[in-house]
Amino acid sequence: MWHLLYPMRTFLIVSGQENEINVMAVDWLTYLSTKPPIIGVSIHPAHYTHGLIKKYKEFVISVPTINMLRDVLIAGRKSGSEKLKKMSVTFIPSKKVKTPSIKEAAANIECRVVEEKSYGNYTFFAAEIVNFIQNEEAFKNNQPDVKLGFMAHLAPGTNKFVVFDEEIYEIPTREL
Numbered sequence: 001m002w003h004l005l006y007p008m009r010t011f012l013i014v015s016g017q018e019n020e021i022n023v024m025a026v027d028w029l030t031y032l033s034t035k036p037p038i039i040g041v042s043i044h045p046a047h048y049t050h051g052l053i054k055k056y057k058e059f060v061i062s063v064p065t066i067n068m069l070r071d072v073l074i075a076g077r078k079s080g081s082e083k084l085k086k087m088s089v090t091f092i093p094s095k096k097v098k099t100p101s102i103k104e105a106a107a108n109i110e111c112r113v114v115e116e117k118s119y120g121n122y123t124f125f126a127a128e129i130v131n132f133i134q135n136e137e138a139f140k141n142n143q144p145d146v147k148l149g150f151m152a153h154l155a156p157g158t159n160k161f162v163v164f165d166e167e168i169y170e171i172p173t174r175e176l
């Protein structure tokens with residue numbers, strides 16, 4: 001059943017601080033509110049990331065592009081910060097949180113946890129966006145440039161991804 005809402009965009013979650021940093025992949029992430037800006041992400045308690053988010057109450061969402069596929073899969077298939085040795089991401093300081101951002105990502109969104117709740121076997125973390133940095137090339141006029149290869153996971157449990165067609169379909173609202 002879980003494949004029914006796919007393809008889903010995939011993001012990286014950076015958690016932890018100083019010598020306790022980790023990165024994992026997530027599909028289950030959504031906006032919850034615009035004022036204040038709040039997002040939510042569902043994370044399984046078995047993941048190392050889960051403990052780091054509970055401990056530091058903050059994380060960074062890094063937006064990968066398809067040229068980061070290998071790193072996304074290492075982040076999403078290996079557990080614990082040992083995986084960082086296999087990954088080729090560069091950590092850079094974030095502005096409002098101590099958890100670092102990823103230089104190679106198209107954007108980094110700094111979040112502070114405002115609430116957490118268990119739903120079944122997952123924990124849903126709601127977090128306020130306190131700052132973001134974006135690669136200006138990737139987001140001209142507040143619109144992602146799909147040529148950069150924003151990635152979507154084809155189906156859960158697979159290592160398959162798709163990128164977006166460059167054709168844009170649009171009907172102006174006044175014509176509806």
Ligand SMILES: Cc1cc2nc3c(=O)[nH]c(=O)nc-3n(C[C@H](O)[C@H](O)[C@H](O)COP(=O)(O)O)c2cc1C
Nearest residue numbers: 024025026027028043044047048049076078079080
């Ligand atoms: C593309 C992709 C998407 C994933 N999405 C989620 C997700 O939304 N929530 C979750 O808890 N795990 C998700 N996972 C699984 C975790 O990323 C994976 O178990 C990871 O190894 C956890 O790392 P950690 O234990 O170092 O925190 C996903 C994995 C992949 C490959």
